[in-house]
Amino acid sequence: MDHVATLVCHPERPALSDALLARVAQVLxxxxxxxxxxxxxxxxIPFRVPAAATDEPYDARAQADRARAALDGAPVDVIVQPVATRRKRLFLADMDSTMIGQECIDELADFVGLKERVSAITERAMRGELAFEPALRERVALLAGLDIGVVDRIIAERITLTPGGPALVRTMRRDGGYAALVSGGFTVFTGPISRMIGFDEHRSNVLVAEGRELAGxxxxxxxxxxxxxxxxxELRDRFGLAHADTLAIGDGANDLAxxxxxxxxxxFRAKPAVAASAHARLDHADLTALLYAQGYRREEFAD
Structure with a gap:
């Protein structure tokens, strides 16, 4: 078998019955x-791609769409990929609304009474309706004068890790992988959050402060x-990895490239344009779906 369709649902909503799996197998x-x-x-569900009359690569995304249609609305995600390259050695992840459940800049804006206004800009930027860089500058300007100490409060009181994230990162690192948190957010958040989840490194933007206040x-x-x-x-070249060795996840337009x-x-729970363009999508499962997609059984996850 040269390809595999991995079906995953949310841990609190098991939905994989023999009948459902048989129905999906019929379209593979x-x-x-x-x-x-x-x-x-x-x-x-392993399956074999039929010999093609052209040199065009097999459309795994189209096959996943056919399998998804066979689910008849069941809350199950489908990832289709070649078997030989499913295990990954490099993982890059967005932070806001991906590895955590919040948008950190929106939480900062809440402390100056502008969360609704900033959230609207964030949403448009993540949908690709606004260029990311000017939209970020516009939102950060609204934070001028905010005490930098609110960052610690936000992390302690408002930030929630997306379920499955620590298990995903720790399992991949245990087995020799490298994990980087790559965010359009800010180092004051990615530093602590990357350590909480277990990433090897983090990259993000730096907020300018003047004393204890944000400069905007x-x-x-x-x-x-x-x-x-x-x-x-850069990381792929640093570790001498092939294209197929890499895995990335995100939810917004700035993640698409x-x-x-x-x-x-x-x-991941992505904006429509992103979901339509990515190789695979997760609408239901938590982040452990990316371990199942690599062929891990539940008992093989790192604690």
Whole structure:
């Protein structure tokens, strides 16, 4: 079998029945029997891609769409990829609304009474309706005069890690992988949060402070879409990895170049344009789906 479809649902909403797996197998060419990775929650269905009459690469995303249609609305994610290259050695992740459940700049804006205004700009930027860099400058300018101490309060009181993130990072690192948190957010957040999750490194933007107050500026150049892509290419070259060895995840338009250039780029609860363009998408499962996608069984996860 040269390809595999991995089906994953949310840990609190198991939905993988024998009947559902059989229905999906019917739309996979030459499908074999499912291999359970976690009963009721995650399974592989190996299948063989038929010989093509052209040199065009197999459209794994289109096959995942066909498998998703066969689910008939069941809350299950589908990732289709070649079997031979499913294990990854480099992981890059966005932070806001991906590895954590919040947008940090929106939480900062809440302390100056501008969360609704800033959130609206954030949403448009993540949808790709606004260029990321000027949108970030505009939002940061609204934070001028804010006491930098609120960052610690936000991390302690408001930030929640996305379920499955620590297990994902720790398992990949245990098995020799390298993990980088690459964010359009700010180092005052990515530093502590990367340590909480277990990343090897973090890259993000630097908020300018004057004494204990934010100056309303961000250091240039801004880390945005091109910088995220550059980080992927740099780390891949540093470790001598092949394109297929890389995995990336994100939710916004500034993640798209990174996702498209990864061996497997995954859109997480993503904006429509991102979900449509990424290699795979997660709409239901938590981040352990990226371990199942690599063929891990639940008992193989790092604690």
């Amino acid at each position: 060419p030459g499908a074999q029997s499912p291999r359970m990775l976690n009963p009721g929650l995650a399974a592989d 500026r961000v250091e240039e150049p801004i880390l945005g879409k091109e910088a995220k892509l550059a980080a992927l290419l 990174m996702l498209e250039q990864a061996g497997l780029g995954v859109a």
